[in-house]
Amino acid sequence: MEKRGKSFDSLMRHIRNSHNIEIRGSEDKKRLVNIGYYHGYKGYKFNKDVAHPFIGIHNFEQIVAIANFDQQMKTIFYPITMKFETIIKNLIVNYSVLGIDPSFDNVYRQKLTFYRSQRGRRRTKSINKRLRLKKDFDSEIAYAYASNNIVIKHYIEENKSVPLWALFEVISLGNVGNYVACLNREDKEKVADFLNLYNSQYDENVKILEQSIFLIKDLRNAVAHNHIIFDCRFRKAQNVAQNLKATVKNKLHLEAETNFDILFDYLALLMIFLKESGNSRSELNSYITDFENSVNILYKSTEEIAHNKEPLPYSVYNLIIGERFKLKLNKLKEYIN
Known part of the structure; x- marks a missing residue:
């Protein structure tokens, strides 16, 4: 039989009859x-493991509570990820062009030389990455020109090489990460030192920057495109780099490493970048307060969602928020203040 789209009334009947979720009425x-x-x-009924729905979810009000929390998290993380992107771009451009011709062509020759420190297959891999970066950046310039970007258009029509600062205004955060991966070790270390993030004991090649960029990029893109984020399903990497886990653990003086499978871990990493780059305590505390307030609203839904409705199960709350949340939150507050 040919399938046909359902009306909202039909979808509500389907949810009741096929999924055993209580949903009815105009509200x-x-x-x-x-x-x-x-x-x-469908997005909020399941954790990131889509084969298994949340146990204990029996009414639509519970799903709405999770959806509201997810929307609040996107509202909180949007300005933070934008600020992170601005900071990291500014620092990388600054240290890349310091004392040299700032055109990308020149920077490409002089500064994107990490491959020289590599040997064997790693060297070949680094060279290929550098060549792909040049191709991607040329495509970004072409797209910006076709889109009438006035800065890019000026340099192209004047037959001048586009300066790195202008290029960084149009490239994606992912390509910023690719750029840092190709950047020479000395300049990577300068940026990491500025942010008090470099530790030679477990980060010999100063990979903390690119690893952070790629991790936050996934969150930033999910927020910008209104994807679901409450359970960190946006994370593409199967395993998070040990550098990032150790950084959050050491900065916050936590007993255990973070795994970046809850949103608090991303908040902690972003707060580290913002604090070390000089953002005010009051601003950072406001972000943390907003996060805490949203968590408290979700927690209250575990006590009572509405009259005569089942509460959100604590097991679901703990999956979303993670264990020992209050302790971690207090450690973050101590670090900021």
Whole structure:
């Protein structure tokens, strides 16, 4: 039989009859319209392991509580990730062009030379990465020119090499990470030292910068495109680099390393970058307070969502927030202040 799209009323019947989720009435229908069936209901009924729905979710109000928390997290993380991107771009450009011709062509020759410190297959891999970067940056310039970017258009039409600062205004955060991967070790170390992030004991090649960029890039893109983030399903890397785990653990004086499978871990890493780059304590504390308030709202839903409705199970809350949240939060506050 040919499948046909369902109305919202039909979707509500399907949710009740096939998924055993209590949903009925005009208020629930409005909520379903607002969060959507596929993006919202289906997205929030499951943890990142989509084969297994949350145990104990029996009514739509519980799903709405998770959806509201997810939306609040996106509101909180959007300005923080944007600030991170601005800071990291500014620092990299500054140390890349210091005392030399700032054109990208010149920087490419003089500064994107990490491959020289490598041997064998690693050297070949680094050279290939550097060549791909040049190709990607040329494509970014061409796209910016076709899109009438006035700065890029000026340099191209004047037959001048585009300066690195102008190029960094149009490239993606992912390509910033690719750039840092090709950057010579000396300049990487200068940026990491400025941020008090370099530790030669476990980061010989100063990979902390590119690892941080690629990790935050996944969160930043998910937030910017309104994807679900509450369970960190946006994370592409199977394993997070030991550098990042150790950095958060050491800076916050935690007993155990973070695994970046809860949003607090991302907040902690971002706060480290923002604090070490000179952002005010009051601003950082406001981000932390907003995060804490959203968690408290979710926690209250574990006590009582609405009259005669089942509460959100503590097991689901703990999966989303993680263990020992209050202790970690206090450690972050101590670090900031």
